[in-house]
Amino acid sequence: MKFTSAQNDRASGVMLAMACGDALGAGYEFGPPFEGEVLMKGGNGFNWAPGEWTDDTSMAIPILRAAASGLDLRDEGVLDEIVAAWVDWATTAPDVGVQTSGVLRGIEPTASAARASAKRIHDARGRSGGNGSLMRTAPVALAYLKDPAGLAEAARAISDLTHFDEDAGDACVLWCLAIRHAILTGEADVRVGLSALDPDRAALWSDRIDDAETKQPRDFTKNGWVVEALQAAWSAIVNGEGLVDTLERAVRGGRDADTVAAIAGGLVGAQWGLSAIPAAWQRIVHGWPGLRSLDLVRLSTEVLRGKPTEERIDYAGYGDISTLVQHPHDPGVWLGAVGALDNLPPEVDAVVSLCRIGSKQVPARIRERLEIRLIDKVDPAENPNLNFVLADAADAVATLRAEGHTVLLHCVQAQSRTPTVAALYAARHLDIPIDRALSEVSAALPHARPNRAFRAALQSPALTNSRSGRS
Template sequence: MPDPVPLSSRVRGALYGLAVCDALGGPVEFKPRGSFKPVTRMLPNDNFDLPPGCFTDDTSMTLCLAQSFLDCGGQSNIVDQVKKYISWWRDGYLSSVGRCFDIGVSTKCALETWDNLLRLDHDASPTDEAHRAILKRITRSFGKDEFCGNGSLMRVLPAALIAVSELDAVQLARESSLPTHPHPRCVHACMIYAALVLQTLNGASKTELALSLAESVKEIPSNVSDTPIEPVLAERLGKYQTLEDWEKTPAESIRSTGYVVDTLEASLWAFFNSDTFDEAATLAVNLGYDADTVGAICGGLAGAYHGFEAIPESWLRDMKKTDLLDEVAQKILEHRNTTV
């Protein structure tokens, strides 16, 4: 029986799903759960004085990563990724409003470090060895427990969209976290999420995804990572062995903070507890707190699962800078057609 959702719709749905839910959740970012009227439509983002439909840093950095993969032939180039992030941060590259109006504390600190080191490196004729030395320094500085935010998880979606296999997706996801969030907890969260999205693109059911997730929490392939699954992440997600385990978990026990483990759990909880794209989106963003990022991560997976056509037209009409999304989605599909 043919897949009812074409791959092209899944890829476009994933990218748009992330951006739509990012824009949907942005206006209630930072707000405690239950302190605002439930979000069901695009609203102005009063946090940054923006009109409805403006995606935030989650989508801009996702587009930067996607463009880097495309420019590098589907391969990972950490320095190219970083340069695109810096261009977004400094000059508004791939922003919904032409400027960077929101950036995570850890991400900004890491990009400042990269920017300074790359400037010095540029003056001294850069080499691969010099770039590896910079990455090693970044890992020393930002590989501590206090840097376990969701800044790399929120942008990792293109690793699955561009990949030719699940192993490729997981490897691209692993490397994409390293420039700003090298802690194994962040790296492994990205790998787990990318694997789920890739399986979704291939038509996996929610039951299959939940079982696959339970297995991946036990072990990450040794040819991708030298370390076992990060213990704190494994403990949190290890309690979910089946789809039913997700469905019986009450919202009250779900935390939607910027901590990477909270964010991944909250995003997956909203996805597994919904039957439609818009239900997943509203479940995610109405958790409050880091609503845009929880929404974006859930939206990327839900968009891949349900397809582009499942995204409400009323939300799409309000979206700004959709030409950026269309261009990247088309390039990804063209790349896949030449490599798969």
């Protein structure tokens, strides 16, 4: 199966949207439902840094890494490695769920030991249906896009490591199959996995899904239970208007807000894609074990492509890639082609890339870096979130400038993407009329000729509306 650009975008959004939901909710965990602004603020009882993810994403990382290495997540040896990583993580993690902590504490770091411990806890308490396996399940979907039956097996096998309860395994199967479906089609539909359950279980879950669609996330007062966590996440998605609104709705539901938002993030990321995730979130999202947003995207890409990410992407065959000029309206913004990364002016300390680059293509001294997914094609299917991406990229440049950074904005040849975003930056933040901005930016770049889809987008008053003073 060869994936389209849009499918790659959606697959790349799964883990990062999950982490963003997690980090967004971290500052509100255990609090009541609320209305109003939702900020990626950190803090709370565990003193999270702004943008830091919690145990939800941390427990997904060993699964993602195993999948990126091409391993079969159903293999007992692979499951042993995942459990060993969890046991090691849990020794220093600031927050480990009550049920998961009970399972992992004091066991041999093997899958069989974890399953035995999970069963003991279930037998002792009479239940073990916490949301701790659903919260981490998203990467399983990436590993089995071509094999839905294998996906269902792997989702349940990994759930069973810490959660003996059948509800937990069912929820992971349903959610992973929904993520797979969203990546492939762009549609969020949690019912697509019902056929993978036994008929009586499918009927039960169908009723639960129906109930979720009549309520809001705040209505699920026991969202630490896997059933209500799934219902709350699905409620946020069916009521949400886009990725950001969905995750904010999930957080406003309160209580186990970070976990519900992380669960919702995996599916809404698969629905809307990486290109719908705000650059402001991407800049600060991070967490155990020392990873950032770009690392999640690269690991996700490695799962899809079945090979490691290149350290450098060779664009030599594309023609002239040496362009490097200052923005005609802001000397603190440099405009360039990808070759400019090898010849950066010393004052440049931030890079915004509008094309695919290798993991080591940006000089190591650059600490502020963003990769914005923007495809230089006119087909709307290639850029399903075009207006959002253009505005977000322009606003990211403005934010970096407001922080005192000198920015390189580049694509492959500074031909279409770079002049478009550079002109929009001037229009939105420097009060330059868009036609003049595009003309003067294009005059400064020797190969500038933005494609007609980008030009058409720039004619939208809502897109080019000045935001000076509000960067």
